[in-house]
């Protein structure tokens with residue numbers, strides 16, 4: 232297979248929101264930037280079809296005390312991010328939000344609604360509101376243009392498959408062209424991992440429909456798996472979260488829904504709102520995302536999002552929100568099926584097993600435990616606001632590192648490069664074997680059966696053995712009939728790595744916490760509050776440890 236070699240100061244892996252913001256900032260800081268994107272920067276990733284709620288602190292609106300804003304924000308689903316980042320890093324994020332919002336507005340992403348900063352959704356009625364309603368449908372096109380105008384080189388259809396370097400520092404990455412028979416060897420002084428969230432590790436809400444997923448099909452935790460293989464630290468693996476959304480039409484994005492969650496008897500499930508309201512909507516899923524599953528399991532369900540009686544202008548606001556939040560397909564589906572939200576309540580459900588594969592640990596400078604390797608976006612937190620702010624900051628830090636570093640050398644990694652190339656060749660050239668779908672279904676079933684319900688040492692050990700048996704088989708027999716299948720196969724190998732980490736982390740976490748419920752340790756250990764469970768590979772062995780993390784981003 233042909234090989235091309237590209238040298239750059241800074242390589243961004245992933246042209247999502249975080250990757251593009253990092254590329255823009257690093258170019259402004261005067262270094263060369265290449266962005267390697269598996270799909271197409273114009274539409275790829277979780278932000279590809281749009282988002283519409285942006286956490287943003289505006290002192291003129293919220294008052295001078297940023298702590299009050301953060302306190303209120305932490306009551307909803309953003310509380311999980313705050314707990315994980317710690318107070319000072321959370322404050323650094325929030326303090327930067329308005330600067331980024333003003334930049335985006337200048338660049339042409341409409342951050343105002345009818346000429347005003349409009350807050351709606353994700354907040355409790357009558358309290359301080361933190362989610363700015365914006366119109367993000369074209370955000371990827373605009374950010375891509377900004378990156379290109381500043382001279383970043385964006386390489387679409389380029390999937391990074393392995394980081395190069397060692398625990399002392401990253402030197403580059405190996406990638407493949409997703410359409411043509413070609414490897415790309417990147418040599419870089421700094422590398423950012425911004426490959427987004429993760430899907431396909433657990434069964435979807437309608438397992439027979441492969442792409443009916445909350446996130447795009449090709450977000451498979453590649454960054455986390457590659458960071459782990461190089462020796463980077465991944466934290467809080469195995470702590471799943473949930474999401475709430477439409478039944479049978481898996482979609483992220485809760486904030487646009489402005490109706491009331493009700494049971495089949497028509498009674499509201501919560502006490503926050505009693506009729507559709509475009510300023511607040513029903514915040515119940517952020518109070519308890521599992522509630523919807525419990526109601527269904529108890530036989531009292533189904534549960535509905537009820538917008539009946541909504542006024543015409545509020546309905547227009549809702550549809551406008553869906554279109555901007557990457558959910559135009561949902562709006563179109565309603566139209567095609569004749570669903571009238573003024574008359575028809577819509578069935579909703581808890582989506583189980585979101586997240587779960589942990590995040591990449593970074594220090595106060597956005598640097599991972601490996602010199603020159605950075606992480607941002609859903610690799611580190613979640614939400615568009617955090618992805619854009621931390622993307623920006625990581626681009627600044629990575630550029631600073633590149634300026635101070637002498638050129639790197641990937642030739643020391645020749646053995647690893649050849650080993651990965653041989654792996655790709657064998658997947659492509661095998662005449663028979665398991666295809667990616669077989670291997671994916673087996674993985675999802677194993678993860679759901681052994682880590683999906685209440686956990687115990689017996690179940691986790693049995694599941695881990697089973698997963699390792701499967702892994703040996705697929706390592707020797709995965710087969711791809713074309714380039715598209717080849718990409719799915721490589722993603723699967725990353726997913727298998729992450730699946731194994733979930734078992735190891737769950738075995739090591741001797742307590743129950745959130746979705747991690749151990750029948751043999753049925754209590755939450757207060758000594759682990761405020762700590763991150765770190766999993767990493769040292770000298771070929773997996774090591775687990777606990778770390779207390781609270782850092783401010785350094786100026």
Ligand SMILES: Cc1cc2nc3c(=O)[nH]c(=O)nc-3n(C[C@H](O)[C@H](O)[C@H](O)COP(=O)(O)OP(=O)(O)OC[C@H]3O[C@@H](n4cnc5c(N)ncnc54)[C@H](O)[C@@H]3O)c2cc1C
Nearest residue numbers: 245247248249269275276277283284391427608609614615
């Ligand atoms: C429908 C929907 C609505 C949402 N609405 C909101 C909202 O209103 N407010 C909010 O705060 N959040 C929202 N979110 C979440 C938000 O979109 C994400 O938090 C954010 O986009 C994360 O940015 P990111 O850069 O980390 O990842 P992404 O934007 O997902 O980008 C990751 C990129 O990496 C690329 N990539 C992956 N692997 C590789 C590889 N190996 N090599 C090269 N490239 C790779 C992907 O193709 C992708 O382009 C929503 C999500 C969805 C799906």
